[in-house]
Structure formats: C-alpha cells, structure tokens
Amino acid sequence: MSAVSEAQCSDIPENEVWRSLRPLMSRLRHVRVGGLHILEQLMAEHYDPTQATIDSEGWHSHPQNPSHTDDSVADWLFVIDTLNFGFWHDDNSPVRVERDGVAYRGYWALCATVNNALDQGVPMCDWESLSSPSGIPDSTLVSLFTDMDGRPWPLQAERIHALRELGAFLSSSGGTRSVIESCHNDALSLVSTLTTHLSSFRDSCACPGSLSLSPSGTEAVPPYPSASTPESVVTDTLAPTEVEEGVTLTFNKRAQILVAELAAAFDCKDLGAFHNLHSITMFADYRVPQMLAHLGVIEYSPALLAWLEKGGDVIPGSVVECEMRAASIGAVQEVAAKTGISPAAIDFYLWDACKREQNPSNSALYAGLKVPMHRCRTIFY
C-alpha cells in the first residue's frame, strides 16, 4: 500500500479540485490508496485508447438517456445534474420511479422522473417557468419527487430550491447554449461558471483541521486505525467542527459531471467540445468510491469499514467524508496519468461497471458490492 505521492502526480493537468486535494494525499488516516494496478489492468482490458475520449455511443444507449443530440439534450443535462444527488432513503432502499411499466432505481429513477415530467407537459426546461411557482407550482415538483412507493425523495425541498435557482440563472443568461459557448470550449471555465452562479453546485468545504495541511508536512501522520481501535476514532472525525483556517477543499462533483456528460452526449463536438476534458477529476459521489473500495483500489481502515457496515452516517465536510472522496480522486488521477485515459472516462467506466453488479433486490447500501457505500446526506452527490 502506498499513498499517491505528490511527486508522482506532478504531471497531471491540475484544476481547482486536484490543487486543493493533492496535498492531502500523504495525510490520509482512514483511507489508503493502493491497488492502482487493479484499476490500470481493468482499464487496459476494457478501454481502447484509439477510440473516442469518452464513450458517446455507450452513453446514448442507456434507455433513459436521450438517444438524439440537439440543444434540448444540453437543457436536459442541466436539469438532471442539478438534481443528481441522494437516491437512497434512510432505510437504505433506493428511490424507485416507474416509466413505461419499468421500475427504475437510483440515478435512473431521476432520469425517468424528468422524462415522465416532460412527457406530461411539465415545462422543466423552460427556464422562466422553472424559476418560479407561477410557472411550475411547488406542488407539481413535490409530486414529481415522490417515488412510486409514495415516499418523498430525500432532500425534496433542496431539489426544488436548486431547480428554481437554475431556472433563474438560465433565463437571465440566455439559456444553455449561450452559457456553454461563453466558456469557449474550456471545461474548467464551465465548471467555474456553474459554481460561481449556482450555489447548489458549489461543492467545497472548509478543510477539517485534523487533515493537517501544514506546509512543512513534518508532523507524524496519526496511526492507521485497526480493528481493535475504539469506534470513537471514527466518530470523532465525523463532526466538521475544527477547520483548518482559510483552507478550502473542493470536489465539484455535479459541475464536473455535467461537463463530462455534455462531452458524451455531443460526442465531443459542438456543445460537448472541450479542449481540456482531461483536466476534470473523477466525480466523487457515494458509488464510485464504494466501487474503488470493492475492487481494492482504495482501502478503508477496519474502524471506518466497521462504521460503514453498520450503516453509520457520514457527516458532510467531516474528515472521513473528505478522505474517502479525496482518495478516490487521487487514485483515479494517478491511473489517468499512467494510462493517458481521462479521469472522466475512467469514472464513467467504473460507474457503469458498478451498475452492472446491481439487481432489484440489492439495498442501496451494498448495491451488490462487498463494501458498503458511505451514507452521507448531501446535495452534492
């Protein structure tokens, strides 16, 4: 097991996310990065580097993704990625939504919901209408975000707020084409536009103090918690109380995934043409870190694993949450640097592979994998 060294990563194109997280890589206490060869091997087996940078054909083949390519697809993606978080109920059952007689779960339930709404004439992509209850009443959105079992989706009010904010932004800025074109094919500029204008996309937190980022880096890293470590070693790191003054950690999961999905949907052309798609990191959510842990690419300390296995909650902005997300990003950055495959393409491969392990009887907590996901209630993933 080795941590991703800063030196090894020095040739990876940097964005704000990796710049903020890279110094953490040698400081992780609850998560180790190792098994990079496993991911390298998987990518060598499943990814043809002579093919497109991102699998557009695969993207279009998902039944709930649009099969066509025009401006309405960019509109659809802005709505989807504004709502792209938290598809599990407190009892670990997935959100479920029916469309055309099929029960979709998790993320695909979101796509089914937006597709149902559009079919029913709800003007989800008419930005003026979306921006206020006089265009789309709250009650319509509340019923959209109620699943087929009659249960409200988690964070229902936050979803409505995020949609209103999106509607207001896009109606005042000329719509999706205008916003995307104003970024001149620069992926990082589009991420920055989204996080500047839309608070719901601003996926950053104050660095928890015990993830010390002292410039000297000379302090000893605390010991790796073992199976016999008291649970308090994990629970003490759950509260985001102490913070490293002035240091922000940035993850920007939903903003970055929107860029990658535009690239996939538009086959890296027109609204999906970004000259620096390689510069965005993987999208640290609750599924891909779990998949990386399942594969052995990252490893959770026994104390952390025991906490996750019993369904313990992870608080947004806590040390363990930051560590799991940062380690996932670090591992994929390193494999991207070694293989030349973009972090986004590696991420999409992992997410799709994880989906193939799932079946209708899986709880959202395990979703068919050996290691559980981390339960974190957040609007960011």
Ligand SMILES: Nc1nc2c(c(CN[C@H]3C=C[C@H](O)[C@@H]3O)cn2[C@@H]2O[C@H](COP(=O)(O)O)[C@@H](O)[C@H]2O)c(=O)[nH]1
């Ligand atoms: N890292 C990463 N996370 C992703 C996606 C996607 C879907 N992306 C589209 C692009 C390529 C694919 O082929 C899809 O067309 C959703 N998620 C996240 O997963 C979680 C939901 O999981 P579950 O409850 O099991 O359905 C939730 O946090 C959601 O935000 C991805 O690609 N990468």
